[in-house]
Amino acid sequence: MKIAVAGAGAFGTALAISLADADRDVTLVARSQAAADTIKIGQENPKLSGCPLPNSLKVCWDIARYEAADVILLAVPTQKLRTFLSDHSSALSGKYLVACCKGIDLKTLTGPTSIIAECVPDSTPAILTGPSFAFDIARGLPTALTLATSKGQDGEVLQNLLSTHALRVYRSEDTIGAELGGALKNVIAIGAGIAIGNGLGDSARSALMTRGFGEMRQLAEVLGAKPETLNGLSGFGDLALTCTSELSRNFCHGLAIGRGQDPDAKKTVEGISTAQAVVSLATKHDLDLPVCSVVDAICSGKLTPKEALTALLSRPLKEE
Numbered sequence: 001m002k003i004a005v006a007g008a009g010a011f012g013t014a015l016a017i018s019l020a021d022a023d024r025d026v027t028l029v030a031r032s033q034a035a036a037d038t039i040k041i042g043q044e045n046p047k048l049s050g051c052p053l054p055n056s057l058k059v060c061w062d063i064a065r066y067e068a069a070d071v072i073l074l075a076v077p078t079q080k081l082r083t084f085l086s087d088h089s090s091a092l093s094g095k096y097l098v099a100c101c102k103g104i105d106l107k108t109l110t111g112p113t114s115i116i117a118e119c120v121p122d123s124t125p126a127i128l129t130g131p132s133f134a135f136d137i138a139r140g141l142p143t144a145l146t147l148a149t150s151k152g153q154d155g156e157v158l159q160n161l162l163s164t165h166a167l168r169v170y171r172s173e174d175t176i177g178a179e180l181g182g183a184l185k186n187v188i189a190i191g192a193g194i195a196i197g198n199g200l201g202d203s204a205r206s207a208l209m210t211r212g213f214g215e216m217r218q219l220a221e222v223l224g225a226k227p228e229t230l231n232g233l234s235g236f237g238d239l240a241l242t243c244t245s246e247l248s249r250n251f252c253h254g255l256a257i258g259r260g261q262d263p264d265a266k267k268t269v270e271g272i273s274t275a276q277a278v279v280s281l282a283t284k285h286d287l288d289l290p291v292c293s294v295v296d297a298i299c300s301g302k303l304t305p306k307e308a309l310t311a312l313l314s315r316p317l318k319e320e
Contacts, residue, residue, distance in 0.1 A: 197258020
């Protein structure tokens, strides 16, 4: 089967490298001719310096590659996914469309697989998520991911296609749980970064992660996810990774805020919009999600980290 990776950012490129190294027929489709030329000339993506491209990996910017592919990995930011799918719906028709992004659409408050099903109704939606950094995948380091699709047989096809000697893919039919785990952990990761950046210490980070994980499960279950999905790679696994490493863009965003610095505006930080969406969902379903709420308040400038800490610590005591 032919694979096209839509989006030549760090993560999309890393997946393309890993799959090409495993003798898959892969084409990396960049956003522009200039971006594709830069990657081809240097034989590496500047966003993944030190990770050379395999000779078998094709790089282009021609959307006709989507029509020739059987499986398309959508390495496109969640807030731009709907536009991308709408713009290329005819070329994507009838394909396996695998979202490789983590977030909640602000307009519809839905996840990537729902957006795919709406915009390209005759496609097979799926999501690939879990604890992973682009550099680890590109270097061939052992990584485990979750592949979720509501259609069991299609899940087996994609699992076998996307698994390599170093990339171990587990399958699930709980698309809601898988995509919410990947989305919500980004919000908690921002909070963890703020805690560390503000000098609150590892104990505070641990408490925030634990209480935040409870909020992740609470919201996910209300939206129809299976609890065990959140306990797995796409939930707890991804939370542990992104809350403890400076390779996480969401953690680093919070770290800068906690230190009183300006975060890097050039980096896509999915947790910012996800926090906003979570607050809307919490209001809609009458849920109390204090950690997610204060992260959103800090990111939107409504609270300072100090004010947020005071708000959390002044909440009434209760049973765990």
